[in-house]
Structures are given as C-alpha cells and as structure tokens.
Amino acid sequence: MCVISRKVTTAMKIRTLRRHINESFKSLGRNGWMTFASVSAVTVSLVLVGLFLMVMFNLNKIAGDIESDVEVRVYLDQSITQPQQTALKNDLKGIKHVQSVRFQSKKEGLNSLMESLGNDKKSFSDLQKENPLPNAFILKTKKPEQTIHVANVVKNLPNVTDVRYGKGTVEKLFKFINIARNVGIVLIIGLLFTSVFLIANTIKLTIVARRREIEIMKLVGATNAFVRWPYFIEGLVMGVLGSIIPVILVMVVYRFAYYSLGGNLQQMFIKLIPYHTMTMNLSILLIGIGALIGVWGSLSSVRKFLKV
Amino acid sequence: MDDVILMQNVWKAYPNGVMALNGIDLSVKQGEFVYIVGPSGAGKSTFIKMVIRELKPTRGKIFINNKNIANLRERQVPYFRRKIGIVFQDFRLLPKLTVYENVAFALEVIEEHPRQIKRRVMEVLDLVGLKHKMRSFPDQLSGGEQQRVSIARSICNRPPVLIADEPTGNLDPETSWQIMDVFRRINEQGTTIVMATHNREIVNKIRHRVLALEGGMIVRDQQEGDYGYED
Ligand SMILES: Nc1ncnc2c1ncn2[C@@H]1O[C@H](COP(=O)(O)OP(=O)(O)O)[C@@H](O)[C@H]1O
Ligand SMILES: [Mg+2]
Numbered sequence: 214m215c216v217i218s219r220k221v222t223t224a225m226k227i228r229t230l231r232r233h234i235n236e237s238f239k240s241l242g243r244n245g246w247m248t249f250a251s252v253s254a255v256t257v258s259l260v261l262v263g264l265f266l267m268v269m270f271n272l273n274k275i276a277g278d279i280e281s282d283v284e285v286r287v288y289l290d291q292s293i294t295q296p297q298q299t300a301l302k303n304d305l306k307g308i309k310h311v312q313s314v315r316f317q318s319k320k321e322g323l324n325s326l327m328e329s330l331g332n333d334k335k336s337f338s339d340l341q342k343e344n345p346l347p348n349a350f351i352l353k354t355k356k357p358e359q360t361i362h363v364a365n366v367v368k369n370l371p372n373v374t375d376v377r378y379g380k381g382t383v384e385k386l387f388k389f390i391n392i393a394r395n396v397g398i399v400l401i402i403g404l405l406f407t408s409v410f411l412i413a414n415t416i417k418l419t420i421v422a423r424r425r426e427i428e429i430m431k432l433v434g435a436t437n438a439f440v441r442w443p444y445f446i447e448g449l450v451m452g453v454l455g456s457i458i459p460v461i462l463v464m465v466v467y468r469f470a471y472y473s474l475g476g477n478l479q480q481m482f483i484k485l486i487p488y489h490t491m492t493m494n495l496s497i498l499l500i501g502i503g504a505l506i507g508v509w510g511s512l513s514s515v516r517k518f519l520k521v
Numbered sequence: 522m523d524d525v526i527l528m529q530n531v532w533k534a535y536p537n538g539v540m541a542l543n544g545i546d547l548s549v550k551q552g553e554f555v556y557i558v559g560p561s562g563a564g565k566s567t568f569i570k571m572v573i574r575e576l577k578p579t580r581g582k583i584f585i586n587n588k589n590i591a592n593l594r595e596r597q598v599p600y601f602r603r604k605i606g607i608v609f610q611d612f613r614l615l616p617k618l619t620v621y622e623n624v625a626f627a628l629e630v631i632e633e634h635p636r637q638i639k640r641r642v643m644e645v646l647d648l649v650g651l652k653h654k655m656r657s658f659p660d661q662l663s664g665g666e667q668q669r670v671s672i673a674r675s676i677c678n679r680p681p682v683l684i685a686d687e688p689t690g691n692l693d694p695e696t697s698w699q700i701m702d703v704f705r706r707i708n709e710q711g712t713t714i715v716m717a718t719h720n721r722e723i724v725n726k727i728r729h730r731v732l733a734l735e736g737g738m739i740v741r742d743q744q745e746g747d748y749g750y751e752d
Pocket of ligand 2: 565566567
C-alpha cells in the first residue's frame with residue numbers, strides 16, 4: 214500500500230514538473246524579443262565578469278606566488294666586523310613583523326643569482342673570480358605588505374648599505390591588484406544588478422499577461438510554490454542561456470592567453486593558472502552566476518503577484 | 522459542531538479606516554442555502570472576502586468547516602481554498618482555454634491525478650448542463666453558460682460549501698433562473714451555499730434563509746425571508 218502510494222506521488226511530481234517546464238517555454242517563446250533582450254543583457258554582463266575574473270584570478274595567483282617568496286635583502290658594509298654583524302642580526306630579529314633572519318655570504322648570493330638566471334650562466338662566469346656582491350641578511354616577513362615597513366626600518370640601521378625588496382614591484386603589484394579589484398567589483402555589481410533588473414522586467418511582463426491565471430490558480434487552491442515554479446524555470450533558463458557565450462568566450466580567450474602569452478611570461482618567472490583549472494572553475498562560476506541572476510530576477514517580480 | 526460557517530464577533534476595518542463589518546455573529550449549518558442581501562456598500566463583498574480568506578478580520582473568529590481561518594497561516598490558505606467553492610460576478614475564466622480545460626485547470630493546479638480529473642470534469646459539466654460545449658472557448662458562450670462553467674469549476678473539488686458574490690449580477694433575468702437551477706441541484710447534493718445578491722425576484726421567489734446587512738451589521742436573519750428592499 215505504502216509503496217504504491219509513494220509511486221503515485223512521485224509520478225505526480227514528474228507530471229507536474231513537465232507541466233511547469235511546458236508553461237515556462239511557452240511563455241519564453243511568446244515573449245521572444247524580451248527574452249532575447251534579457252538573455253543578451255546577461256550575456257554582456259557575464260562576458261565582462263568572465264574576463265575580469267580571468268585577469269583577477271591570475272593576478273591573485275601571481276601575487277600569491279610572489280608573496281610566498283617575498284624577502285627583504287639587507288646588504289652589509291664590506292668593513293663590518295664580526296661582533297657588529299652579530300649585533301645587527303639581533304637588531305634585525307627584534308624588528309616587528311620579521312619572521313626569520315638568515316645570513317647569506319657573497320658566494321651563496323652569487324650562486325643563487327646565477328641559478329635563477331639559468332641559461333645565461335656563462336656570461337657570469339667572470340664574476341666568480343671577482344665577486345661584486347656584498348654579504349647579506351635575508352629577512353622574511355609574515356605578510357608581503359610588511360616588507361615595505363621592515364625595509365624602511367632596516368635602512369637606518371648602522372652598517373647597512375642597501376635594502377632591496379623586489380624594487381617596489383611588490384608594492385606596485387599589490388596596489389594595482391587592490392585598485393583593479395575594487396573598480397572591478399563595483400562595475401560587476403552594477404552590471405549584475407542591471408541584468409537582474411532586466412530579467413525581473415521581462416518576467417513581470419509575462420506575469421502581467423498571466424495575472425488572471427495566477428489569480429484563478431490561487432482561487433482554486435494552488436500553492437505559491439506551484440505558481441512560482443514556471444517563473445523560476447524561466448529565470449533559470451534565461452540566466453543559463455545568457456552564460457553560454459561568456460563561457461565559450463572565456464575558453465577561447467584563455468586558450469590564447471595561456472598558450473601564447475603564457476610562454477613569454479614564463480621567462481619572467483610568472484606562471485598562469487593552468488588552462489583546464491581556469492576554464493572549468495570559471496565556467497561553473499559563470500553558469501552559476503547566470504542562474505542566480507535569472508532566478509533572483511524572476512522570483513523577485515513574481516512575489517507581489519502572489520498576494521491574492 | 523455541524524456549523525459549516527461560524528462567525529464570532531467579526532470586525533473589519535479597511536486600512537483607510539472604513540469600518541466595513543461591525544461585530545458579525547453568525548452560524549450556517551451544513552446543507553443550508555443563505556442569501557446575503559443589503560444595499561450597495563453594506564459590506565456583502567467584504568463578508569464574502571472574509572469567508573474565502575481573501576481578507577483577514579480585524580477582530581473576531583471565523584470557523585469554516587470547524588477551523589478558525591482568522592489566524593490561518595499564509596501557507597495553509599491554498600489547502601483551505603480547496604475546501605470551498607468560489608463564484609464571482611465576472612466568471613473569471615481563462616479565455617485561451619476551452620470549457621473543459623478551464624474546469625480541469627482547477628484540478629491540475631492542485632495536482633489531482635489525470636484520470637480523476639477527466640472523470641470529475643465530465644461529471645460537473647454534466648451537472649451544469651454543458652457537457653456538449655466542453656470544446657468551446659469562453660467567448661463562444663453566453664454569459665449564463667460562462668457562469669455555469671465557473672460554477673462547475675468551483676465545485677469540481679467537492680467543497681462542502683459554495684460561496685458566491687452576486688453570481689447573477691451580470692446576467693439577464695432568464696439566465697439567472699438557470700443559474701439558480703444549477704445552485705438548487707448542487708444544494709440538493711448537500712453542499713452549503715452562501716450567495717450575496719441584489720436580485721429581488723430570485724430572493725422573493727426561491728425562498729431561503731435571508732441575512733440582511735446594513736452598515737456592516739446583520740439587521741435581519743430570517744428563514745424563508747424576502748428581499749425586503751425597494752431599489
Ligand atoms: N479595499 C477597500 N478599501 C477601503 N474600503 C473599502 C474597500 N472595499 C470596500 N470598502 C468599503 O467598505 C464598505 C463595504 O463594501 P463592500 O463590502 O464592497 O459592500 P457591498 O459588497 O455590500 O456593496 C463600503 O463602504 C466600501 O466603500
Ligand atoms: Mg459587492
């Protein structure tokens with residue numbers, strides 16, 4: 214008995230779902246041009262969102278890579294004595310935000326420099342005879358932003374000739390990322406709201422046409438959920454349709470960026486996010502945002518028609 | 522507890538301050554036929570809207586089928602509506618659906634089984650005498666026929682009570698008699714009927730209990746009563 218009745222309920226739900234889907238597509242078709250306009254709006258927004266996120270994700274990754282090896286190099290006066298050097302090391306350890314202090318002899322310094330330059334090792338072989346690099350302390354900070362502060366303090370200590378921390382690139386990069394992020398976020402929020410608004414408007418038009426129908430549905434005892442379903446599906450379909458072109462575009466653009474630009478960047482020790490990781494995640498994200506915009510737009514406009 | 526409708530000290534103030542109902546007490550038993558009469562603006566429609574829970578009373582209790590709907594939660598309303606039939610002056614049919622589809626619609630939205638739907642729709646269309654018009658569209662029907670479709674729709678869920686607000690208000694006298702004939706048949710099946718009306722001829726000819734409203738108060742409650750107004 215129980216099994217049978219459960220079967221009946223499930224069958225009913227599938228039938229009902231089919232009905233809702235039918236209703237949604239009928240309405241989307243009837244309001245073809247409005248549907249097209251809304252889908253286009255979502256498309257435009259998501260294209261921009263996609264490109265922006267593509268850049269931001271990579272900048273974040275690059276910043277993260279650099280972050281994990283930001284260090285402050287403190288070059289020492291050639292004439293520094295052993296006790297002075299020990300005292301300096303203790304001073305450095307005492308500076309706020311400094312996580313570790315490591316001594317690097319001039320020889321080690323040259324070796325690591327040559328290693329990092331890889332191919333061009335030969336042209337440096339002369340230097341090995343007469344090493345121009347001074348001895349140095351390498352400081353690590355807990356956070357990359359702190360390197361600037363640490364460097365400023367260290368600069369004024371005795372027996373320090375020079376302080377380097379990526380020649381300000383770190384500073385500039387973080388400033389740039391922050392600005393880009395803020396501008397981008399404002400822009401994107403604006404765009405997304407516009408899309409939500411457009412979808413809401415389209416759905417509102419379709420609802421006005423079906424107002425009578427909703428009224429009668431409520432009169433004969435349809436639940437709000439039942440009334441809402443077709444609109445939910447309509448919004449979802451519009452949002453997901455709107456994300457198709459952006460997803461394809463992101464795949465194409467990133468293929469180009471990754472395979473042709475990526476090689477050049479690699480020589481600058483910059484690694485982009487792998488193609489598949491990026492396109493997978495971004496596609497899912499874009500489709501998700503599209504669906505969210507659509508559903509939000511449609512449900513927000515159906516709400517006030519339900520109070521009958 | 523065989524009251525289909527029981528009102529206890531029901532008041533209704535509209536947001537603009539108009540007091541549309543002023544302390545209504547009322548009991549309607551299973552199987553009764555009740556006319557609500559009274560001048561325009563007396564509160565008849567407000568009364569009907571309270572019974573179908575389109576409006577909440579400002580104060581008081583309204584029991585329909587022994588359940589107080591004054592404090593019914595919003596999500597319970599659809600299930601309550603399935604237990605009452607509602608008919609309006611303006612029919613409220615969907616113009617793009619056939620007669621059959623209009624009636625079936627009411628059962629589809631409450632997710633009735635298709636086989637039951639078909640059987641029941643034919644049954645009620647037969648009851649209102651419109652089985653032969655089931656493939657017609659509303660605009661191919663007379664006003665009286667449209668109202669019969671709307672009545673068929675209202676009873677397809679077998680509600681114990683049928684609520685009608687001026688069901689003959691848009692119809693000529695002869696058609697109105699047909700509607701009353703349909704109501705008689707439904708009432709004979711045991712369905713309680715509450716009908717707000719302006720139609721003096723009908724009230725005086727087909728005698729039932731009469732509730733007269735004036736200024737939001739019941740001024741007369743009379744078995745087999747007459748219309749009582751010269752308007
Ligand atoms: N939505 C409303 N807002 C404010 N006042 C209303 C509203 N509906 C009806 N009224 C007022 O309530 C009173 C009763 O109206 P109603 O119930 O429609 O009377 P009837 O149906 O008997 O003509 C009238 O004074 C009317 O103006
Ligand atoms: Mg009225």
